[in-house]
Amino acid sequence: MNFDDNGAPWLIGAPPDEPAPALARDLEVDIAIIGGGFTGVSTAYHLSRRFPDRGIALIEAKRLANGASGRNGGLMLNGITVKDHDPDLMAREYAMTTAAIDAIEALIHEHGLAVRMRRTGCLHISPTARSAEEAHARVEQLVARGIPLRFVTSSLRGAHGAVLDPNEGMLNGVDLIRAMRPLLVAQGVQIYESTPVVRVREGQTIELATATHTVRARAIVIATSGYTPRLGYFRTGVLPVISHVIATDPVPREVLARVGLDEVAGFFDDLPRLAYCSIDDAGRVIFGGGTTAAYGYRFGNQTTCAPRDDDAATRAMRKTLVSYIPELADTPIRHRWSGPLDLTLVRHCAMGVMGSHRNVYYAVGYSGHGIVLANLAGRVLTDLYAGAHEPWRDCAFYMKRPSGIPPEPMRWLGYHLYTRLTGGSPWKRPG
Ligand SMILES: Cc1cc2nc3c(=O)[nH]c(=O)nc-3n(C[C@H](O)[C@H](O)[C@H](O)COP(=O)(O)OP(=O)(O)OC[C@H]3O[C@@H](n4cnc5c(N)ncnc54)[C@H](O)[C@@H]3O)c2cc1C
Numbered sequence: 001m002n003f004d005d006n007g008a009p010w011l012i013g014a015p016p017d018e019p020a021p022a023l024a025r026d027l028e029v030d031i032a033i034i035g036g037g038f039t040g041v042s043t044a045y046h047l048s049r050r051f052p053d054r055g056i057a058l059i060e061a062k063r064l065a066n067g068a069s070g071r072n073g074g075l076m077l078n079g080i081t082v083k084d085h086d087p088d089l090m091a092r093e094y095a096m097t098t099a100a101i102d103a104i105e106a107l108i109h110e111h112g113l114a115v116r117m118r119r120t121g122c123l124h125i126s127p128t129a130r131s132a133e134e135a136h137a138r139v140e141q142l143v144a145r146g147i148p149l150r151f152v153t154s155s156l157r158g159a160h161g162a163v164l165d166p167n168e169g170m171l172n173g174v175d176l177i178r179a180m181r182p183l184l185v186a187q188g189v190q191i192y193e194s195t196p197v198v199r200v201r202e203g204q205t206i207e208l209a210t211a212t213h214t215v216r217a218r219a220i221v222i223a224t225s226g227y228t229p230r231l232g233y234f235r236t237g238v239l240p241v242i243s244h245v246i247a248t249d250p251v252p253r254e255v256l257a258r259v260g261l262d263e264v265a266g267f268f269d270d271l272p273r274l275a276y277c278s279i280d281d282a283g284r285v286i287f288g289g290g291t292t293a294a295y296g297y298r299f300g301n302q303t304t305c306a307p308r309d310d311d312a313a314t315r316a317m318r319k320t321l322v323s324y325i326p327e328l329a330d331t332p333i334r335h336r337w338s339g340p341l342d343l344t345l346v347r348h349c350a351m352g353v354m355g356s357h358r359n360v361y362y363a364v365g366y367s368g369h370g371i372v373l374a375n376l377a378g379r380v381l382t383d384l385y386a387g388a389h390e391p392w393r394d395c396a397f398y399m400k401r402p403s404g405i406p407p408e409p410m411r412w413l414g415y416h417l418y419t420r421l422t423g424g425s426p427w428k429r430p431g
Helices: 038-050 087-111 129-144 173-186 225-231 253-258 307-324 371-385 410-422
Strands: 027-034 056-059 122-125 150-152 162-165 169-171 190-192 199-201 206-209 214-222 239-250 266-269 275-279 284-289 333-343 350-354 360-364
Touching (some): 027 038, 027 206, 038 056, 038 214, 038 360, 038 371, 087 129, 087 173, 087 371, 129 162, 173 190, 225 239, 239 307, 239 410, 275 307, 284 307, 350 371, 360 371
Parallel strands (some): 027 056, 027 214, 056 190, 122 266, 214 360
Antiparallel strands (some): 122 162, 150 162, 199 206, 266 275, 275 284, 350 360
Protein backbone atom coordinates (compact mmCIF):
# COMPACT_ATOMS: atom_id res chain seq x y z
CA MET A 1 0.00 0.00 0.00
CA ASN A 2 1.18 3.46 -0.82
CA PHE A 3 0.10 6.60 1.05
CA ASP A 4 1.41 9.90 -0.32
CA ASP A 5 1.81 13.10 1.70
CA ASN A 6 -0.81 15.81 1.89
CA GLY A 7 0.40 18.89 -0.02
CA ALA A 8 -2.68 21.07 0.45
CA PRO A 9 -2.40 24.66 1.73
CA TRP A 10 -4.93 23.78 4.46
CA LEU A 11 -1.78 22.85 6.39
CA ILE A 12 -0.46 26.42 6.28
CA GLY A 13 -1.12 28.10 9.61
CA ALA A 14 -2.69 24.97 11.11
CA PRO A 15 -1.90 24.48 14.79
CA PRO A 16 1.22 22.39 15.51
CA ASP A 17 0.38 18.76 15.91
CA GLU A 18 2.42 16.01 17.51
CA PRO A 19 1.66 12.70 15.77
CA ALA A 20 0.92 9.65 17.90
CA PRO A 21 3.45 6.82 17.83
CA ALA A 22 2.98 3.78 15.62
CA LEU A 23 1.51 0.64 17.13
CA ALA A 24 4.40 -1.18 18.81
CA ARG A 25 2.64 -4.14 20.45
CA ASP A 26 -0.33 -6.43 19.97
CA LEU A 27 -3.55 -4.84 21.09
CA GLU A 28 -6.99 -5.91 22.23
CA VAL A 29 -9.85 -3.41 22.11
CA ASP A 30 -13.63 -3.30 21.86
CA ILE A 31 -13.64 -1.19 18.70
CA ALA A 32 -10.85 -0.51 16.20
CA ILE A 33 -11.40 2.32 13.76
CA ILE A 34 -9.34 2.21 10.57
CA GLY A 35 -8.66 5.67 9.11
CA GLY A 36 -7.97 9.06 10.67
CA GLY A 37 -10.07 11.38 8.51
CA PHE A 38 -13.43 12.99 9.34
CA THR A 39 -15.19 9.60 9.37
CA GLY A 40 -12.73 7.92 11.73
CA VAL A 41 -12.24 10.93 13.99
CA SER A 42 -15.95 11.77 14.28
CA THR A 43 -16.73 8.10 14.98
CA ALA A 44 -14.01 7.93 17.65
CA TYR A 45 -15.39 11.13 19.19
CA HIS A 46 -19.04 10.01 19.37
CA LEU A 47 -18.31 6.39 20.34
CA SER A 48 -15.97 7.38 23.16
CA ARG A 49 -18.45 9.96 24.43
CA ARG A 50 -21.40 7.57 24.38
CA PHE A 51 -19.45 4.49 25.54
CA PRO A 52 -16.72 5.81 27.86
CA ASP A 53 -15.97 2.32 29.19
CA ARG A 54 -15.18 0.73 25.84
CA GLY A 55 -11.61 0.36 24.62
CA ILE A 56 -11.38 2.28 21.33
CA ALA A 57 -8.36 2.49 19.03
CA LEU A 58 -8.00 4.77 16.01
CA ILE A 59 -5.45 3.40 13.56
CA GLU A 60 -4.14 5.63 10.78
CA ALA A 61 -1.73 4.58 8.02
CA LYS A 62 0.04 7.91 7.91
CA ARG A 63 -1.12 10.94 9.92
CA LEU A 64 -4.51 12.19 10.95
CA ALA A 65 -6.01 14.36 8.17
CA ASN A 66 -3.53 13.07 5.61
CA GLY A 67 -6.33 11.72 3.38
CA ALA A 68 -9.22 13.45 1.63
CA SER A 69 -10.30 15.26 4.81
CA GLY A 70 -7.09 17.28 4.86
CA ARG A 71 -6.75 17.88 1.14
CA ASN A 72 -10.20 18.61 -0.23
CA GLY A 73 -11.86 21.66 -1.78
CA GLY A 74 -13.13 22.87 1.59
CA LEU A 75 -16.79 23.31 0.58
CA MET A 76 -19.23 22.36 3.35
CA LEU A 77 -22.26 21.44 1.26
CA ASN A 78 -25.83 20.44 1.92
CA GLY A 79 -27.50 17.35 0.46
CA ILE A 80 -26.02 13.91 0.12
CA THR A 81 -25.20 14.26 -3.58
CA VAL A 82 -25.37 16.96 -6.22
CA LYS A 83 -27.42 14.56 -8.37
CA ASP A 84 -30.74 14.63 -6.49
CA HIS A 85 -33.72 16.30 -8.16
CA ASP A 86 -36.81 15.17 -6.23
CA PRO A 87 -37.76 18.28 -4.17
CA ASP A 88 -39.25 16.37 -1.21
CA LEU A 89 -36.18 14.17 -0.93
CA MET A 90 -33.90 17.19 -1.35
CA ALA A 91 -35.77 19.03 1.41
CA ARG A 92 -35.38 16.09 3.83
CA GLU A 93 -31.70 15.68 3.03
CA TYR A 94 -31.17 19.41 3.27
CA ALA A 95 -32.61 19.46 6.79
CA MET A 96 -30.37 16.56 7.82
CA THR A 97 -27.18 18.06 6.41
CA THR A 98 -27.88 21.57 7.66
CA ALA A 99 -28.27 20.06 11.11
CA ALA A 100 -24.93 18.30 10.53
CA ILE A 101 -23.26 21.63 9.68
CA ASP A 102 -24.87 23.13 12.81
CA ALA A 103 -23.35 20.22 14.75
CA ILE A 104 -19.84 20.93 13.40
CA GLU A 105 -20.26 24.56 14.45
CA ALA A 106 -21.60 23.54 17.87
CA LEU A 107 -18.67 21.15 18.42
CA ILE A 108 -16.22 23.94 17.62
CA HIS A 109 -17.97 26.31 20.04
CA GLU A 110 -18.50 23.74 22.80
CA HIS A 111 -14.80 22.90 22.95
CA GLY A 112 -13.43 26.30 21.88
CA LEU A 113 -11.56 24.74 18.95
CA ALA A 114 -9.30 26.88 16.78
CA VAL A 115 -10.77 25.96 13.40
CA ARG A 116 -10.94 28.14 10.33
CA MET A 117 -14.53 27.77 9.23
CA ARG A 118 -16.79 30.30 7.49
CA ARG A 119 -20.49 29.76 7.10
CA THR A 120 -20.96 32.48 4.51
CA GLY A 121 -22.79 30.47 1.86
CA CYS A 122 -21.85 28.80 -1.39
CA LEU A 123 -22.88 29.52 -4.95
CA HIS A 124 -24.09 26.70 -7.16
CA ILE A 125 -23.33 28.11 -10.61
CA SER A 126 -25.46 27.45 -13.69
CA PRO A 127 -23.12 27.56 -16.69
CA THR A 128 -25.90 27.31 -19.31
CA ALA A 129 -29.22 29.11 -19.78
CA ARG A 130 -31.04 25.79 -19.57
CA SER A 131 -29.44 24.74 -16.28
CA ALA A 132 -30.18 28.22 -14.90
CA GLU A 133 -33.85 27.82 -15.78
CA GLU A 134 -33.97 24.42 -14.11
CA ALA A 135 -32.10 25.66 -11.05
CA HIS A 136 -34.43 28.64 -10.73
CA ALA A 137 -37.49 26.37 -10.85
CA ARG A 138 -35.94 24.02 -8.27
CA VAL A 139 -35.20 26.92 -5.94
CA GLU A 140 -38.87 27.90 -6.01
CA GLN A 141 -39.92 24.34 -5.12
CA LEU A 142 -37.43 24.18 -2.27
CA VAL A 143 -38.26 27.65 -0.93
CA ALA A 144 -41.88 26.48 -0.80
CA ARG A 145 -40.62 23.69 1.48
CA GLY A 146 -38.94 26.17 3.80
CA ILE A 147 -35.39 26.00 2.47
CA PRO A 148 -33.70 29.39 2.37
CA LEU A 149 -32.12 29.26 -1.10
CA ARG A 150 -31.97 32.25 -3.47
CA PHE A 151 -31.45 32.40 -7.21
CA VAL A 152 -29.00 35.26 -7.82
CA THR A 153 -27.03 36.77 -10.67
CA SER A 154 -23.33 35.94 -10.73
CA SER A 155 -20.32 37.94 -11.92
CA LEU A 156 -18.40 34.79 -12.79
CA ARG A 157 -17.83 34.77 -16.54
CA GLY A 158 -20.24 32.51 -18.38
CA ALA A 159 -22.50 31.96 -15.39
CA HIS A 160 -26.19 32.33 -16.21
CA GLY A 161 -27.01 32.77 -12.54
CA ALA A 162 -26.39 30.85 -9.36
CA VAL A 163 -28.19 29.35 -6.41
CA LEU A 164 -26.97 30.86 -3.16
CA ASP A 165 -27.21 28.55 -0.16
CA PRO A 166 -26.54 30.69 2.93
CA ASN A 167 -26.22 27.65 5.21
CA GLU A 168 -23.17 26.26 3.44
CA GLY A 169 -19.58 27.32 3.95
CA MET A 170 -15.89 26.55 4.06
CA LEU A 171 -14.06 24.31 6.52
CA ASN A 172 -10.36 23.75 7.02
CA GLY A 173 -10.30 19.99 7.67
CA VAL A 174 -6.71 19.92 8.94
CA ASP A 175 -7.65 22.44 11.64
CA LEU A 176 -10.74 20.49 12.72
CA ILE A 177 -9.04 17.10 12.91
CA ARG A 178 -5.96 18.44 14.67
CA ALA A 179 -8.14 20.29 17.16
CA MET A 180 -10.07 17.11 17.88
CA ARG A 181 -7.00 15.02 18.71
CA PRO A 182 -6.81 16.20 22.37
CA LEU A 183 -10.56 15.62 22.76
CA LEU A 184 -10.19 12.02 21.63
CA VAL A 185 -7.21 11.46 23.91
CA ALA A 186 -9.10 12.99 26.85
CA GLN A 187 -12.01 10.65 26.12
CA GLY A 188 -9.65 7.66 26.27
CA VAL A 189 -9.23 6.89 22.56
CA GLN A 190 -5.89 5.26 21.77
CA ILE A 191 -4.45 6.77 18.56
CA TYR A 192 -1.81 5.02 16.47
CA GLU A 193 -0.38 6.77 13.43
CA SER A 194 2.10 5.51 10.79
CA THR A 195 0.30 2.16 11.16
CA PRO A 196 -1.24 0.81 7.94
CA VAL A 197 -3.63 -2.07 8.44
CA VAL A 198 -2.60 -4.59 5.81
CA ARG A 199 -5.17 -7.34 6.33
CA VAL A 200 -8.50 -7.86 8.06
CA ARG A 201 -9.68 -11.27 9.25
CA GLU A 202 -13.32 -11.16 10.25
CA GLY A 203 -14.86 -13.23 13.04
CA GLN A 204 -16.52 -12.74 16.40
CA THR A 205 -13.20 -11.17 17.29
CA ILE A 206 -11.75 -9.42 14.25
CA GLU A 207 -8.00 -9.50 13.65
CA LEU A 208 -6.31 -6.56 12.00
CA ALA A 209 -2.79 -7.23 10.84
CA THR A 210 -0.28 -4.40 10.63
CA ALA A 211 3.25 -4.96 9.32
CA THR A 212 4.42 -6.11 12.73
CA HIS A 213 1.49 -6.53 15.13
CA THR A 214 -2.08 -7.68 15.48
CA VAL A 215 -5.08 -5.77 16.76
CA ARG A 216 -7.96 -7.87 18.05
CA ALA A 217 -11.29 -6.08 18.21
CA ARG A 218 -14.88 -7.04 18.85
CA ALA A 219 -15.97 -4.53 16.19
CA ILE A 220 -14.24 -2.47 13.54
CA VAL A 221 -15.08 0.68 11.61
CA ILE A 222 -14.04 1.03 7.98
CA ALA A 223 -13.32 4.76 7.63
CA THR A 224 -10.93 4.61 4.70
CA SER A 225 -12.86 6.38 1.87
CA GLY A 226 -10.92 6.12 -1.42
CA TYR A 227 -8.40 3.73 0.14
CA THR A 228 -11.12 1.18 0.96
CA PRO A 229 -10.75 -1.18 -2.06
CA ARG A 230 -7.04 -1.57 -1.30
CA LEU A 231 -7.97 -2.72 2.18
CA GLY A 232 -10.12 -5.41 0.54
CA TYR A 233 -13.59 -3.91 1.09
CA PHE A 234 -16.12 -2.63 -1.47
CA ARG A 235 -13.92 -3.60 -4.39
CA THR A 236 -16.92 -3.41 -6.71
CA GLY A 237 -18.53 -0.51 -4.88
CA VAL A 238 -15.95 2.22 -4.52
CA LEU A 239 -13.87 3.65 -7.36
CA PRO A 240 -10.90 5.72 -6.15
CA VAL A 241 -10.90 8.64 -8.56
CA ILE A 242 -7.98 10.99 -8.08
CA SER A 243 -9.08 14.62 -7.99
CA HIS A 244 -6.42 17.24 -8.69
CA VAL A 245 -6.55 20.63 -7.01
CA ILE A 246 -4.67 23.91 -7.44
CA ALA A 247 -4.43 27.04 -5.30
CA THR A 248 -3.26 30.59 -5.96
CA ASP A 249 -1.41 32.94 -3.67
CA PRO A 250 -3.77 35.07 -1.57
CA VAL A 251 -5.85 37.22 -3.94
CA PRO A 252 -6.65 40.84 -2.96
CA ARG A 253 -10.16 41.26 -1.58
CA GLU A 254 -11.08 43.86 -4.23
CA VAL A 255 -10.39 41.32 -6.97
CA LEU A 256 -12.57 38.74 -5.22
CA ALA A 257 -15.25 41.41 -4.73
CA ARG A 258 -15.30 42.16 -8.46
CA VAL A 259 -16.40 38.58 -9.17
CA GLY A 260 -18.71 38.31 -6.17
CA LEU A 261 -16.50 35.91 -4.23
CA ASP A 262 -15.49 38.15 -1.33
CA GLU A 263 -18.48 37.30 0.82
CA VAL A 264 -19.17 33.68 -0.02
CA ALA A 265 -17.18 30.56 0.82
CA GLY A 266 -16.91 29.44 -2.80
CA PHE A 267 -18.77 27.98 -5.74
CA PHE A 268 -19.26 24.84 -7.77
CA ASP A 269 -20.93 24.18 -11.10
CA ASP A 270 -23.19 21.45 -12.36
CA LEU A 271 -21.26 20.27 -15.41
CA PRO A 272 -20.28 16.59 -15.61
CA ARG A 273 -16.62 17.32 -14.74
CA LEU A 274 -17.76 19.27 -11.74
CA ALA A 275 -15.64 22.36 -10.96
CA TYR A 276 -15.32 23.40 -7.31
CA CYS A 277 -13.70 26.45 -5.83
CA SER A 278 -13.32 27.84 -2.34
CA ILE A 279 -11.61 30.86 -0.88
CA ASP A 280 -9.56 30.11 2.22
CA ASP A 281 -9.15 32.51 5.10
CA ALA A 282 -6.01 34.07 3.63
CA GLY A 283 -7.78 34.71 0.29
CA ARG A 284 -6.18 31.83 -1.64
CA VAL A 285 -8.40 30.60 -4.45
CA ILE A 286 -8.58 26.81 -4.23
CA PHE A 287 -9.85 25.16 -7.40
CA GLY A 288 -10.42 21.58 -8.47
CA GLY A 289 -12.15 19.67 -11.23
CA GLY A 290 -13.70 21.47 -14.20
CA THR A 291 -11.97 19.41 -16.86
CA THR A 292 -11.45 15.77 -17.74
CA ALA A 293 -7.73 16.02 -16.94
CA ALA A 294 -8.53 17.11 -13.38
CA TYR A 295 -9.74 13.62 -12.53
CA GLY A 296 -8.01 10.29 -13.04
CA TYR A 297 -8.16 6.61 -12.27
CA ARG A 298 -5.01 4.49 -12.01
CA PHE A 299 -5.02 0.76 -12.56
CA GLY A 300 -5.52 -1.35 -9.46
CA ASN A 301 -7.22 1.29 -7.27
CA GLN A 302 -4.04 3.30 -6.73
CA THR A 303 -4.58 6.41 -4.65
CA THR A 304 -1.52 8.45 -5.64
CA CYS A 305 -1.27 10.38 -8.90
CA ALA A 306 1.41 10.08 -11.57
CA PRO A 307 3.55 13.27 -11.78
CA ARG A 308 2.84 13.68 -15.50
CA ASP A 309 -0.93 13.69 -14.78
CA ASP A 310 -0.29 16.44 -12.27
CA ASP A 311 1.24 18.75 -14.94
CA ALA A 312 -1.56 18.16 -17.43
CA ALA A 313 -4.20 18.58 -14.74
CA THR A 314 -2.68 21.85 -13.48
CA ARG A 315 -2.65 23.38 -16.97
CA ALA A 316 -6.21 22.30 -17.70
CA MET A 317 -7.61 23.42 -14.33
CA ARG A 318 -5.90 26.79 -14.57
CA LYS A 319 -7.59 27.31 -17.94
CA THR A 320 -11.01 26.49 -16.49
CA LEU A 321 -10.39 28.68 -13.45
CA VAL A 322 -9.44 31.63 -15.67
CA SER A 323 -12.48 30.98 -17.88
CA TYR A 324 -14.67 31.63 -14.83
CA ILE A 325 -12.45 34.36 -13.33
CA PRO A 326 -10.43 36.11 -16.08
CA GLU A 327 -9.11 38.52 -13.39
CA LEU A 328 -6.84 35.63 -12.23
CA ALA A 329 -5.10 35.24 -15.61
CA ASP A 330 -1.83 36.60 -14.21
CA THR A 331 -2.11 35.15 -10.72
CA PRO A 332 0.45 32.40 -10.22
CA ILE A 333 -0.60 28.93 -9.12
CA ARG A 334 1.35 28.35 -5.91
CA HIS A 335 0.08 24.95 -4.76
CA ARG A 336 -1.06 21.80 -6.46
CA TRP A 337 -1.99 18.46 -4.96
CA SER A 338 -4.38 15.59 -5.41
CA GLY A 339 -6.43 13.19 -3.34
CA PRO A 340 -8.64 10.18 -3.87
CA LEU A 341 -12.42 10.54 -4.07
CA ASP A 342 -14.43 7.43 -3.22
CA LEU A 343 -16.92 7.38 -6.07
CA THR A 344 -19.94 5.06 -6.10
CA LEU A 345 -22.18 4.41 -9.08
CA VAL A 346 -25.13 6.08 -7.32
CA ARG A 347 -22.87 9.01 -6.42
CA HIS A 348 -23.60 9.02 -2.72
CA CYS A 349 -22.25 7.50 0.44
CA ALA A 350 -23.25 4.33 2.27
CA MET A 351 -23.25 3.81 6.04
CA GLY A 352 -24.10 0.62 7.85
CA VAL A 353 -22.96 -2.56 9.51
CA MET A 354 -22.14 -5.86 7.85
CA GLY A 355 -20.32 -9.17 8.32
CA SER A 356 -21.57 -12.52 9.54
CA HIS A 357 -21.09 -11.29 13.11
CA ARG A 358 -22.58 -7.85 12.36
CA ASN A 359 -19.49 -6.18 13.71
CA VAL A 360 -18.01 -4.46 10.65
CA TYR A 361 -19.24 -0.86 10.57
CA TYR A 362 -18.58 1.31 7.54
CA ALA A 363 -19.14 4.78 6.11
CA VAL A 364 -17.71 5.11 2.61
CA GLY A 365 -18.47 6.33 -0.92
CA TYR A 366 -18.93 10.05 -0.33
CA SER A 367 -18.33 10.68 -4.04
CA GLY A 368 -16.72 14.10 -3.53
CA HIS A 369 -19.50 15.29 -1.22
CA GLY A 370 -18.20 14.18 2.14
CA ILE A 371 -17.08 17.06 4.33
CA VAL A 372 -20.43 17.33 6.09
CA LEU A 373 -21.47 13.68 5.75
CA ALA A 374 -18.20 12.19 7.00
CA ASN A 375 -18.54 14.37 10.08
CA LEU A 376 -22.13 13.13 10.44
CA ALA A 377 -20.93 9.53 10.05
CA GLY A 378 -19.68 9.46 13.63
CA ARG A 379 -23.20 10.01 14.94
CA VAL A 380 -24.77 7.54 12.52
CA LEU A 381 -22.29 4.73 13.24
CA THR A 382 -22.48 5.34 16.99
CA ASP A 383 -26.27 5.00 16.80
CA LEU A 384 -25.98 1.81 14.77
CA TYR A 385 -23.44 0.44 17.27
CA ALA A 386 -25.91 1.26 20.05
CA GLY A 387 -28.64 -0.59 18.12
CA ALA A 388 -30.54 2.64 17.40
CA HIS A 389 -31.25 2.31 13.69
CA GLU A 390 -34.57 4.17 13.61
CA PRO A 391 -33.28 7.75 13.14
CA TRP A 392 -31.42 6.79 9.96
CA ARG A 393 -33.63 4.12 8.40
CA ASP A 394 -35.11 6.47 5.77
CA CYS A 395 -31.78 7.92 4.66
CA ALA A 396 -30.50 7.06 1.20
CA PHE A 397 -27.18 5.91 2.69
CA TYR A 398 -28.64 3.65 5.42
CA MET A 399 -27.28 0.08 5.20
CA LYS A 400 -26.53 0.50 1.48
CA ARG A 401 -23.77 -1.72 0.08
CA PRO A 402 -22.30 0.03 -2.97
CA SER A 403 -21.57 -2.30 -5.88
CA GLY A 404 -21.66 -2.58 -9.66
CA ILE A 405 -18.14 -1.47 -10.61
CA PRO A 406 -16.41 -4.23 -12.58
CA PRO A 407 -13.04 -5.69 -11.56
CA GLU A 408 -9.80 -4.96 -13.42
CA PRO A 409 -9.04 -4.71 -16.27
CA MET A 410 -12.67 -3.75 -17.12
CA ARG A 411 -12.64 -1.14 -14.37
CA TRP A 412 -9.66 0.71 -15.84
CA LEU A 413 -10.87 0.30 -19.42
CA GLY A 414 -14.39 1.37 -18.48
CA TYR A 415 -13.21 4.53 -16.73
CA HIS A 416 -10.97 5.57 -19.59
CA LEU A 417 -13.51 4.74 -22.29
CA TYR A 418 -16.23 6.63 -20.44
CA THR A 419 -14.10 9.72 -19.88
CA ARG A 420 -12.92 9.69 -23.50
CA LEU A 421 -16.46 9.37 -24.85
CA THR A 422 -17.92 11.98 -22.53
CA GLY A 423 -15.07 14.48 -22.16
CA GLY A 424 -15.73 16.41 -25.36
CA SER A 425 -17.48 19.46 -26.67
CA PRO A 426 -21.07 19.11 -25.37
CA TRP A 427 -19.86 20.15 -21.95
CA LYS A 428 -17.52 22.91 -23.01
CA ARG A 429 -17.21 25.64 -20.45
CA PRO A 430 -17.56 29.40 -20.81
CA GLY A 431 -14.77 31.30 -22.52
C1 LIG B 1 -9.38 16.54 -3.84
C2 LIG B 1 -10.65 16.37 -3.07
C3 LIG B 1 -11.55 17.45 -3.00
C4 LIG B 1 -12.73 17.31 -2.27
N1 LIG B 1 -13.53 18.41 -2.12
C5 LIG B 1 -14.65 18.31 -1.37
C6 LIG B 1 -15.46 19.46 -1.12
O1 LIG B 1 -15.12 20.58 -1.52
N2 LIG B 1 -16.61 19.29 -0.41
C7 LIG B 1 -16.98 18.06 0.08
O2 LIG B 1 -18.03 17.96 0.73
N3 LIG B 1 -16.20 16.96 -0.08
C8 LIG B 1 -15.04 17.07 -0.78
N4 LIG B 1 -14.24 15.98 -0.92
C9 LIG B 1 -14.61 14.73 -0.27
C10 LIG B 1 -14.30 14.74 1.22
O3 LIG B 1 -13.06 15.35 1.46
C11 LIG B 1 -14.27 13.28 1.70
O4 LIG B 1 -15.48 12.65 1.34
C12 LIG B 1 -14.09 13.13 3.20
O5 LIG B 1 -13.01 13.91 3.64
C13 LIG B 1 -13.89 11.66 3.53
O6 LIG B 1 -13.45 11.54 4.85
P1 LIG B 1 -12.95 10.13 5.36
O7 LIG B 1 -12.55 10.29 6.75
O8 LIG B 1 -13.98 9.11 5.04
O9 LIG B 1 -11.72 9.78 4.43
P2 LIG B 1 -10.20 10.30 4.48
O10 LIG B 1 -10.11 11.68 4.94
O11 LIG B 1 -9.61 9.97 3.14
O12 LIG B 1 -9.53 9.41 5.60
C14 LIG B 1 -9.25 8.05 5.39
C15 LIG B 1 -7.98 7.78 6.14
O13 LIG B 1 -7.78 6.36 6.17
C16 LIG B 1 -6.39 6.13 6.14
N5 LIG B 1 -6.21 4.76 5.69
C17 LIG B 1 -6.52 4.25 4.48
N6 LIG B 1 -6.23 2.96 4.41
C18 LIG B 1 -5.72 2.61 5.61
C19 LIG B 1 -5.22 1.41 6.13
N7 LIG B 1 -5.18 0.30 5.41
N8 LIG B 1 -4.77 1.40 7.41
C20 LIG B 1 -4.82 2.52 8.17
N9 LIG B 1 -5.28 3.70 7.70
C21 LIG B 1 -5.72 3.75 6.44
C22 LIG B 1 -5.86 7.16 5.17
O14 LIG B 1 -4.50 7.40 5.33
C23 LIG B 1 -6.73 8.38 5.50
O15 LIG B 1 -6.11 9.23 6.43
C24 LIG B 1 -13.05 16.08 -1.64
C25 LIG B 1 -12.15 15.01 -1.71
C26 LIG B 1 -10.96 15.16 -2.42
C27 LIG B 1 -10.00 14.00 -2.47
